Amino acid sequence: MSVTGTRPAGRPRSERAEKAIVDATLDLIGEGASVSELSIEAVAARAGVGKTTIYRRWANKEELVGDALATLKAPLPVVAGRTVREDLVAYLDVMRQDSLHVRTRCIMNIAMSDQERHPRLYERFHQTAIEPRRAAMRAVLERGVATGELRADLDVELAMGMLTGTMLWYTKAASHGGALPSPDLASRIVDEALRGFRSAQA
Amino acid sequence: MSVTGTRPAGRPRSERAEKAIVDATLDLIGEGASVSELSIEAVAARAGVGKTTIYRRWANKEELVGDALATLKAPLPVVAGRTVREDLVAYLDVMRQDSLHVRTRCIMNIAMSDQERHPRLYERFHQTAIEPRRAAMRAVLERGVATGELRADLDVELAMGMLTGTMLWYTKAASHGGALPSPDLASRIVDEALRGFRSAQA
DNA sequence: TAGTTTCGCAACGACACCGTATCGTATGAT
DNA sequence: ATCATACGATACGGTGTCGTTGCGAAACTA
The missing domain is CATH 1.10.10.60 (Homeodomain-like)
Structure with missing residues (x-):
């Protein structure tokens, strides 16, 4: 030494x-x-x-x-206060792109796997790879509620579950047969969801 | 003999x-x-x-x-032409209930697993356990479009993905910590989604 | 009863994997 | 040059699993 x-x-x-x-x-x-x-x-x-x-x-x-x-701290896109739609599309598209690459597909595979057998591992992973993404998406939705663009009574957690769950469905469960999610999937999901999320004034 | x-x-x-x-x-x-x-x-x-x-x-x-x-041909609920909302809630609630029982949780686990290693097995499973459920849900949504209750331009496949994906998210990925999906989860998802699915006249 | 088929149990050779130990070689510092 | 550490390859005892075989007992028919 x-x-x-x-x-x-x-x-x-x-x-x-x-x-x-x-x-x-x-x-x-x-x-x-x-x-x-x-x-x-x-x-x-x-x-x-x-x-x-x-x-x-x-x-x-x-x-x-x-x-x-x-090591999988995928950088979140920098979305400095653009429209709610654009920010949500950007975040959701990160998920789609993750599914296209074998290495980042880990995020999806681990998130959907049984956490009971490796609880500490899962918790650590959740803190580093999943929660930052959810926090960012949540902030966007809450901003939309605060500005009045989204309904004041919007269940933000449910909204997040809808966006995330739909993308997961398409990239994981519905991807049998080798079909790749189309590049516009994120925007299609967001647009469909926003029809219900938006307030009557928007 | x-x-x-x-x-x-x-x-x-x-x-x-x-x-x-x-x-x-x-x-x-x-x-x-x-x-x-x-x-x-x-x-x-x-x-x-x-x-x-x-x-x-x-x-x-x-x-x-x-x-x-x-053997997992879960009987679909008999929903002989009630409202679109009620029918969708009934079908989606089957998923929630499946997740509560270790035996039927197979459906979810297999649907979300990697199909590449057992393609024939997966295909057989898909035909018997997944496709009938999707066909039933699709029929309800298409009925809603035909009657004018739902938007004529509704993307039915995307709508199904949203309903199914959200329930999967809640019952599988979001169930860490042992939290059970609440009994009203199916109706909350359907109600939130229908806000965007419904036509302007509804 | 004898004959037949199925049962659970145990054993088997083969294989995969674990975590450890050993070894000759490689890569550095002095 | 010597010394020290890390490398990949190999081997090892142990564990678990696979698919097969053999066996005494069970459950049936005739």
């Missing part, structure tokens, strides 16, 4: 290997493997590393998955 | 065992096991039978799961 702040003697940890491990983990989950199903052997093989390399960094699978998922 | 139509000599197949096997399969899936994760060993243990008893009836796991899921 050097006292001058330089790196200790010995071979340094390979950042390439660490990234490959994290990527392999997310890929396998994005491809459909549940956390229970995911195996360290498969991650190691996919990443092109030895199992010991994984175990030198993470004590167990749950720790690895937790760290891998923590 | 007797020519008089009486049963052949030998111990008869146990219907109790067969039912126990099917029930165990549905229970394990309802509890969160994916088709991939499900093991014959676990089914046998849960059902209190020997593995050979399972293999005497089914060649492999996929065949067993297929037959087990085929």
Whole structure:
């Protein structure tokens, strides 16, 4: 251990290997493997590393998955107070785009998976990857209610559930047969929903 | 083989065992096991039978799961032309109730699972358990459009996605923390959605 | 009764995976 | 150069599961 702040003697940890491990983990989950199903052997093989390399960094699978998922802080689009419609479309379209890429599809797969078997993992994931998105969407809807564009009696939680649930339905349950969600799906959902959300004056 | 139509000599197949096997399969899936994760060993243990008893009836796991899921033809409520709202609430409430029981929760779990690994199984399930429900809901919405209660330009597929997706969101993704969907969830969803679906004359 | 079929249980060889240990080689610092 | 640490590959004992086989007992027919 050097006292001058330089790196200790010995071979340094390979950042390439660490990234490959994290990527392999997310890929396998994005491809459909549940956390229970995911195996360290498969991650190691996919990443092109030895199992010991994984175990030198993470004590167990749950720790690895937790760290891998923590990298998924998908940046929310910057929507500095445009119209409610545009902001909702932007947020909802992030979900659609996530579904198109195997790595970010993890978000959807984990959100819809059984949380009972890995409650701590799920909670951590929920705080980092799901709640920020919901908070942003909620803020937009509440802004719409405050400005009078949306009904004063709008159930904001239900509205969010409708937007999110519909996109999930289309990207996950209704995607059998390999059909991709169309690029205008987010706007179609938002427009349909806003018909009921808007106040009579709008 | 007797020519008089009486049963052949030998111990008869146990219907109790067969039912126990099917029930165990549905229970394990309802509890969160994916088709991939499900093991014959676990089914046998849960059902209190020997593995050979399972293999005497089914060649492999996929065949067993297929037959087990085929028993899930949940009867649709008889809704002989009441109001669109009432009919939609009735159908949507079947989903909510399904989510409360471990055995019928299979429908939701399978519908939201990755279909790529078991395409034939999924397709068979889709035809027997999902499509009849969608057809019934579609008929109600189309009736509403035909009578003028709903907008002539209503996107019926999107409307269905909104109703179904929202209920799924609440019963599956939003159910972390053990919160049960409230008994009035179906009517709240339908009422919120109908605000936008209804035609201006309604 | 004998004969037949099914039952649950146990065992089997094969395979996959876990977490650990070992090893020769690679990659750095000194 | 030596020393230290990390690497991938391999092996290991253990666990779990698969699909199959064998067996004594159970449940039936004739």
